[in-house]
Amino acid sequence: MRQQDILSIVINYMRQKKVRTTLTVFGIMLGPAAIVALLGLVGGFGAYITSELGSTGVSTIYVTPLPNFTLNNNVVHTISGMKGVKVALPYYTASGILTQGTQNTSVSIYAVNISAVPSIIPNLKLENGSIPSNGFYTAAVVGYDIAHPNITGARNVSLNQVITIKGSSGFGGFGGVSSTSTKSYSFLVHGIYAHFGQALFLSPDSSVFIPLSGGILLTNDTGKYSGVLISATNASSVSLVSSELAAEYGNNLKVITVSSILSEIESIESSISLILLAVASISLVVAFVSIVTTMYSSVTERTTEIGIMKALGFTSNKIMLVFLYESLIIGLIGGVFGVALGTVGSYAASAAMSHLSAGSPPSTTSAAPTSFRGSSSFGGGKVGPSGAGGFSGGGSFSGSSGFGSGFSSSGSSSISSNSINITPVISLQLIFEVILLTITIGVLAGIFPAWKASQLVPAEALRSN
16 A cells, blocks of 8 residues: 555544544644744844844953942053053943933933944944034033933923033042032033944943043042943954953952853853743643544544454554554644744734833932923033033933942933834744654654554454444
8 A cells, every 4th residue: 555545544534533633733732832932032032132232242341340449540541551452441420310201210421432432332323413522521422212202291302402410419429429419510412322222231322421521520530430441352352351351450340241241141041941941841741642642542443444454454564654644744733833823922922022111111210300491501611510600401310329330320221111122033943843843742652552553453353343
């Protein structure tokens, strides 16, 4: 008998038992669906994080001082002269509360050599305006979300508009001095960055960048930087620079590299994938038991039919092939539909997460709101309190506890709620592997019932009816 004839017998029988076949396929498809959906989401989330961190550049190194160590100009000069260092940018950082429309939202303030920032964040581009010179300490470049707030009642920030920062006396020095009094510092918007997205430890879209000289005046301290942004000459030089920093300063500096974080993320992603695969495999065990039960029941019901087939000349091997083909086809159909279901589920879950993240409210503060004011005046030659030689008017910031010691601070959240757009990673290799796995399970599950059917004696099989 030809293989086509055996397949025809199997297909005809499956058509006769549509309900049972459908239920068995449904029980099988849950396993591959869970594997594809979970691994696709994990891969997509890992790719999203890698893309966000990688936008900063894999050759980027972040250095912040640990307590009791002063990161001053001498240290920056030493770092700049290290082998493998292309650029070393010292910076000051602070946080404040921006009131736009009806909402107060935390923003970050960075005092840095703005013209050199693209060497650290290559994809950061200006949408409008220009980069102020370092001596123009009353100027600022604002992020996209600050200039284009998606907030009811808020107006877009335009060039040459004045924004006012209200900060506590902690602005007088990094690490700040707690005080209930506040001071207002005003800056002229000299440039607006195009939309960028999240980068490692900072979000350019929700940040205000001012010249380094402005940070010095705000803090009244020229020798205590918050940290240093380092761009290595290439990705392979990152480890060399990290080793030099460790050898020179030991535990006085905290060194973070994008490449090391990406490696950790890949390791974590692999571990999570294995855990989820193990969990999803439980469904495959259930599918295995389901196929065994279905096929064994089929053997019991078809005892007389098996006897007739053997009486007509079917060998034990042919009988075994009939049942193996049936379990194989059930596994194949379950695998194909399971992959399709998992793909749809993965994209549906991704869309749901994106919708939920986009709908989450931005962080707010209980500070009294200070709205945009219509009038503005450009004051004298130093950055100072509002109404005392500085700017007044524009978008206002209510200051937090003062400048922090690094990128991470209590007030450094995004201006607006940025949705997490995860695209599931479902490769052809994953699809083929899952389908092959399901077929294999189907065949393995059908071996015992098929063997049991092949061992029936024709005379006994016919008498069983």
